[in-house]
Amino acid sequence: MxxxxxxxxxxxxxxxxxxxxxxxxxxxxxxxxxxxxxxxxxxxxxxxxxxxxxxxxxxxxxxDDDELVGYGQYTQMVMLHEIKKNHAIRMICNEAERRGLYFVFFKGILIADLYPQYAERTSSDSDILVNDVEKNDAEQLLNDCGYVKDEESSKNHVQVYYNSKFDHTVELHTRLWEDYEGPRINALKKMKLSCPETNIRTTACGIEVNTLGYEKHLVFQLFHIIKHFSLNGVGIRYLIDIALFVNKYFDEIDFDVFWNHMDELGYTKFVEAFFRLCITELKMTDKVFANHNASFDYSVEDLKIDLLKVGNINDKEAGWQIMGAMEAYFTGEADVPRSKLSKQLSMMFPSAKAMPKTYEYARKYPILLPFAWMHRDIKYLIRKSAQKDEMYSVTEKIEVAEKRLRLIEELGLTEK
Missing domain, CATH: 1.25.40 (Serine Threonine Protein Phosphatase 5, Tetratricopeptide repeat)
Incomplete structure (x- = not known):
């Protein structure tokens, strides 16, 4: 391995x-x-x-020669797909400019632009931030450009649109932190990651766009990475994204402010470990630690292996199966149990705060918590009967979640 x-x-x-x-x-x-x-x-x-x-x-x-030919054809197909999505983004940007709408792009093309060839970085969607006042106009723009709303995937603060012609998905945000709430989100709000004073105008993948300031964008990327890491795991590509971003924009980032933000969010230990891998494995500059007293009294090997497997174990995708159960720990609404047994029990009988947002009634009225546990178990049995091969058993699900909680705790993400 x-x-x-x-x-x-x-x-x-x-x-x-x-x-x-x-x-x-x-x-x-x-x-x-x-x-x-x-x-x-x-x-x-x-x-x-x-x-x-x-x-x-x-x-x-x-x-094998035939394998190599197939691999080359697959690579061309992937890159052509990314180029096609790039055309769609250009169309959206031009139309936003024509209508006088202020779109702020983040991640996506801003990161792909740093790669040796932008089309080699595959992405699932494009993220655009708009203010509440322009949200309806932005949605109308997407409709006019041939995008259809995915009502099932959309949330209060993230509207999801898909264009079949370009095979392109747009996530239209009115909040960078989506619909999440909790102590860590409150800290994030105070940082004002997107505002006219710090946003910048730049060119990415040949398209002129508005985006977050460099320091703010780095803070957001770590929030985004830690979100996925906490809920279901992230892959090696995120290391590449951060290594390229930091090496390119190091002189534009105030790392004293950055590390203060990591402390405020409770992310310091994780980011130290993450940066350490970026430095040793991908030649990111070690100057990120120049004025920061990092404590490397722990191994990053568990994080390294988790990145390799994208958080997966037992050859199954954890993904949405544990995401809801992990959300309250990621936002800081619930404390991670200390012992292994307590972690396992918390998955079987979570507290009201640790219940997924689907069971809002139990979060609002804790006396209804036992009914929410039964409601959850019934939904699980129904889904398992329809997706037997894709679903974890109860034991596997508890094992996956307990392992995730242990890793979160090891990397300091339980600290507030």
Missing amino acids: NNNLDNIFLLCRERLYEREIHSDTFLNSEIDYVAVKEIMAMNSLSAFLYKPLKAYNDNKKII
């Missing part, structure tokens, strides 16, 4: 820093293509790593 992980990072470095592509270390390494292929697929890195793998294969011949 560790050897395959080392090879993935080796390939990532070769793609990011092409001057090393013919180095002895790279060409003399032993790469198991079958194992690496699986890891790349899990982490959405197949297109990104095609070029270094082809260079390696030219010397070592580890990939």
Whole structure:
């Protein structure tokens, strides 16, 4: 496992820093293509790593000719898909400018622009922030551009739209932190990550857009990463995103302010570990720690393995199956239990605050909590009967959630 992980990072470095592509270390390494292929697929890195793998294969011949041809065709398909989405974003931006709407883009094309070739970074959607006043006009714009609203996926502060012509999804936000609430979200609100005074105008993937200021954007990215990490896990690509962003914009970011924000959010220990991996594995500058007294009295190996597996265990996708149960811990509304037994019991019989938002009645009236537990169990049985092969058993679900809680605690995300 560790050897395959080392090879993935080796390939990532070769793609990011092409001057090393013919180095002895790279060409003399032993790469198991079958194992690496699986890891790349899990982490959405197949297109990104095609070029270094082809260079390696030219010397070592580890990939069957037909397989390599298929891999190349797949990479072209992925990149063409990203280019098509880029055209859709350009259309939206031009129309927003014409209508005088102020759209703020974040993540997505702003990060893809940092890659050696932007179309190698696969993305599931594009995120746009608008203010409440312009929300209806923004939705009308998307409708006029051929986008159809996905009512089931939309939330109060995130409207989801899809365009079948471009196979492109837009998430229209009126809050950067979506619909989440809690102590950590309150801290985030005070940071004013998006406002006219700190937003900037820049060009990303050939498109002129408004976006968050560099320091604010970095804070947001760590919030976004920790959200996914806490709820169901993140992959190696997030390390690449952060390493590229910090190396590109280091001089534009006040890291004293940044670390203060991490302290306020209770993210410091996690970010220290995350940055440490970015530095050792992807050559991110270590100057991020110049005026910060980081305590590395713990191993980052568990985080490294979790990133490799994108949070998955037992060959099943945790995803939505534990997301609701983890939400209250991510927002700071509920305290993570200390002992293993307590963690397991908290998954079986969560407190009112730890119940998913679906059971708002129990959160509002705790006396109804036992009914909410039964309601949850009935919904689980119904869904399991329809999706038997995709669902965790009760034991597996508790095991997954307990492991996630333990890792969250280990990386300091239970501290407030």
